[in-house]
Amino acid sequence: MSLLHWEARYSVGIAAVDHEHQDLIALINRLYDAAVAQGDRQAMIGFFGELFRAISSHFALEERLMRERNYDHLAQHKADHERLLDEIRDIMDDVEGEDRFDAAELARRLDAWFSRHFETHDARLHHAFGPH
Template sequence: MPIMNWDKSLDIGVKAMNDEHHGLLDIMNQIYDAHAAGKQGATINALVAKLGEACTEHFAHEEAYMQRIGYPGFTNHKALHTSLLTRYGDFAARIRAAGGIASDDFFQFLKFWLSSHIKGIDTKYAAHATSVGR
């Protein structure tokens, strides 16, 4: 059972970013499903590391895209990315320290992060992209 399913409310209208968001959700669901199946240790740690790498790569792509379209909220958006990666890193460190056991707080963070960041924050640069014809 996934932590969250992709739906139209997560579609920001920028295909490349939608594809990457979908990929992040897939990895989040892999972590959740492994956790629900009782997996821990190296399996969970590897998936958590994979998601961290995917997020770092996605944020770099998203930031480059925002710069290309001249998004005026770039500086604030980039700061949010930095904050999210810091919080994610803290969760990842706690999971490693716990022997690859993820907490409910971690999954709540993931779900909130994905839905609120995409729906509340990413839609702003997507709207700007539309307004400038990109």
């Protein structure tokens, strides 16, 4: 069962960024599936490590592209990236510290984390980078 689904409205109009967004959705869905199955906790922690690395790399790509295009909201977008990374670290710490994790709560937090950024900062980025 998928938690997140790619939607055309998530596209920012840059193929590399859009492709990475789709990969992140797939990774978040794998993490969620593992949580629902209440699988091996170490595997969950490994998924989080993989997710954190992928997100960090993705944010670096976005920020480089925004700098190259003199994007006027770079500072705000970058600050939100830092906030999101902090939130992922908090979720990771919670999973590591619990004997059993709540898949529904994990789903709520991951969905809010992803959707809020897409609907605000990435939507503005989409508008700035033009039509597709």
